[in-house]
Amino acid sequence: MSSQIKIALIDDEQLILEGVKMLLSNEKNISVCVTADNGPDFIEQLEKISENDFPDIALVDVQMKPMNGFELVEILKEKYPDLKIIILSSHYKTSILGYMVKLGVSAFLPKNSNKKIFIEAITMVNKNGVFFTAEDHQMLFTYMNSSAKKNSLFETEDELSEREKDVVKLICQEFTNNEIGEKLFISPRTVESHRQRILEKIGAKNTVGIVIYAIINNIYSLEKL
Numbered sequence: 001m002s003s004q005i006k007i008a009l010i011d012d013e014q015l016i017l018e019g020v021k022m023l024l025s026n027e028k029n030i031s032v033c034v035t036a037d038n039g040p041d042f043i044e045q046l047e048k049i050s051e052n053d054f055p056d057i058a059l060v061d062v063q064m065k066p067m068n069g070f071e072l073v074e075i076l077k078e079k080y081p082d083l084k085i086i087i088l089s090s091h092y093k094t095s096i097l098g099y100m101v102k103l104g105v106s107a108f109l110p111k112n113s114n115k116k117i118f119i120e121a122i123t124m125v126n127k128n129g130v131f132f133t134a135e136d137h138q139m140l141f142t143y144m145n146s147s148a149k150k151n152s153l154f155e156t157e158d159e160l161s162e163r164e165k166d167v168v169k170l171i172c173q174e175f176t177n178n179e180i181g182e183k184l185f186i187s188p189r190t191v192e193s194h195r196q197r198i199l200e201k202i203g204a205k206n207t208v209g210i211v212i213y214a215i216i217n218n219i220y221s222l223e224k225l
Helices: 014-025 039-048 069-079 094-103 115-128 134-144 147-153 162-172 177-184 188-202 207-216
Strands: 005-010 030-036 057-061 084-089 107-110
Touching: 005 014, 005 039, 005 115, 014 030, 014 115, 030 039, 039 069, 057 069, 057 115, 069 084, 069 094, 084 115, 094 207, 107 115, 162 177, 162 188, 162 207, 177 188, 188 207
Parallel strands: 005 030, 005 057, 057 084, 084 107
Antiparallel strands: none
């Protein structure tokens, strides 16, 4: 397996595309393998890319035409659920965070972020599947302290069982199904059944959604991330 993190850049501003590409060009473990200035073009490119060259992470701009970032993310999550997504946005609002978290986005970066944050976000998303800035922490605490926002983010039909909460905690710590099974003395297949049931109960799309759910419901501590 290649040690390089393969990046796709999607932004309708050529200056941003070139700037980010140049920013990442000196990083030995990061390579930009795809660039596109609109959503439809990016989707078309993905359909032609081999498995070996497929990007690990897509950096997606929110404000694009004819397809905006929200629409693109929904399509990508449906067609390529394992593709990790980092949102780039000049408009950094709590409403965007909540909406994109539910879709399973891995990180949110303001376009004025410095190089250190950019590299850290890409590295952590590749390793852990999620990255939060200090601003994200504050926004998530806002959700934690507002039952209305919390309920609108995840509509839980049934409470999670204690065993499901145990599985959630271990998922947040990045353990595999096999490792979780060993710790809880159950089979990997049973762990996967729990995982799918948890996703159904909380209405999340993927592991990122499980992590966010655990944080805002005090199942897993934010400080541990």
